[in-house]
Amino acid sequence: MNQPPATEQHLTSDVLAWMAAQAAQGYTKESIFDAMRAAGWSREVAALAMQMHPEGLASLRVPSLALPVSGRMVDAGDKWVEVQQLFQAPDVVLFANLLSASECRALIEAARPRLSRSLTVDTKTGGEELNADRTSEGMFFERSENSIVRCIETRIAKLLGWPRENGEGLQVLRYGPGAEYKPHYDYFDPAELGTPAILTRGGQRVATLIMYLNEPEKGGATVFPDLDLKVVPRPGQAVFFSYAQPHPASRTLHGGAPVQAGEKWIATKWLREREFI
Numbered sequence: 630m631n632q633p634p635a636t637e638q639h640l641t642s643d644v645l646a647w648m649a650a651q652a653a654q655g656y657t658k659e660s661i662f663d664a665m666r667a668a669g670w671s672r673e674v675a676a677l678a679m680q681m682h683p684e685g686l687a688s689l690r691v692p693s694l695a696l697p698v699s700g701r702m703v704d705a706g707d708k709w710v711e712v713q714q715l716f717q718a719p720d721v722v723l724f725a726n727l728l729s730a731s732e733c734r735a736l737i738e739a740a741r742p743r744l745s746r747s748l749t750v751d752t753k754t755g756g757e758e759l760n761a762d763r764t765s766e767g768m769f770f771e772r773s774e775n776s777i778v779r780c781i782e783t784r785i786a787k788l789l790g791w792p793r794e795n796g797e798g799l800q801v802l803r804y805g806p807g808a809e810y811k812p813h814y815d816y817f818d819p820a821e822l823g824t825p826a827i828l829t830r831g832g833q834r835v836a837t838l839i840m841y842l843n844e845p846e847k848g849g850a851t852v853f854p855d856l857d858l859k860v861v862p863r864p865g866q867a868v869f870f871s872y873a874q875p876h877p878a879s880r881t882l883h884g885g886a887p888v889q890a891g892e893k894w895i896a897t898k899w900l901r902e903r904e905f906i
């Protein structure tokens with residue numbers, strides 16, 4: 630985007646079309662504002678552009694707890710799941726008994742022979758990279774790869790009112806002693822060059838569900854530094870959080886604290902805006 634000196638700037642239809650295209654790709658209002666500023670637009674003009682183009686720049690639709698909650702229990706289709714705690718802004722839900730003990734064991738045993746050192750999505754290129762901040766080992770199941778995986782996916786879809794097709798394949802992670810996942814966001818940073826390619830597979834990530842498959846002897850909590858929240862892993866329990874804007878304002882910074890003794894196994898489900906292909 631080229632633009633005239635600040636004194637002569639005005640919003641052309643080209644600029645508005647560019648903004649609409651950015652918004653359609655999942656870029657937020659904040660990131661479009663930042664991109665305009667970085668490209669040399671004055672603060673006044675960028676702010677005016679925000680006012681002129683509110684459509685499409687609003688928050689993304691996100692999954693949430695499918696009501697009603699009866700007592701503390703929610704009907705997840707094939708079982709009732711207990712809601713232990715609910716937080717708002719951001720929406721965080723702690724679940725008990727989301728998975729049974731035998732489901733936890735089955736996921737661990739099916740994943741164990743397929744583990745390899747965890748990669749993270751590289752938003753600079755759209756590929757995957759080894760990341761020193763993430764020292765776990767992991768694997769992905771295909772969506773509905775087997776009956777247990779399919780049953781869990783269906784339960785999650787019902788619980789969160791979000792189509793099963795919008796989920797990435799279930800990921801299982803194992804952290805050995807000392808392993809950790811430093812605080813990070815799960816959404817794809819709209820400012821990175823590789824992000825548009827990643828978004829073609831189902832749009833942004835809009836929510837995360839971390840399910841605990843075992844209990845480490847010591848350490849390994851999931852921490853949310855902005856919320857002063859620490860979730861201690863217990864088998865079958867889970868933590869859900871959503872982010873309507875792929876921006877730190879979502880306050881969804883989180884990480885897996887180092888495992889101090891024993892090992893930690895989790896299954897993570899990431900939910901996308903649209904069907905994940």
Ligand SMILES: O=C(O)CCC(=O)C(=O)O
Binds near residue numbers: 849
């Ligand atoms: O290990 C944890 O508790 C956090 C995992 C996580 O943040 C992720 O898989 O994206």
Ligand SMILES: [Fe+2]
Binds near residue numbers: 813814815837883
């Ligand atoms: Fe994460």
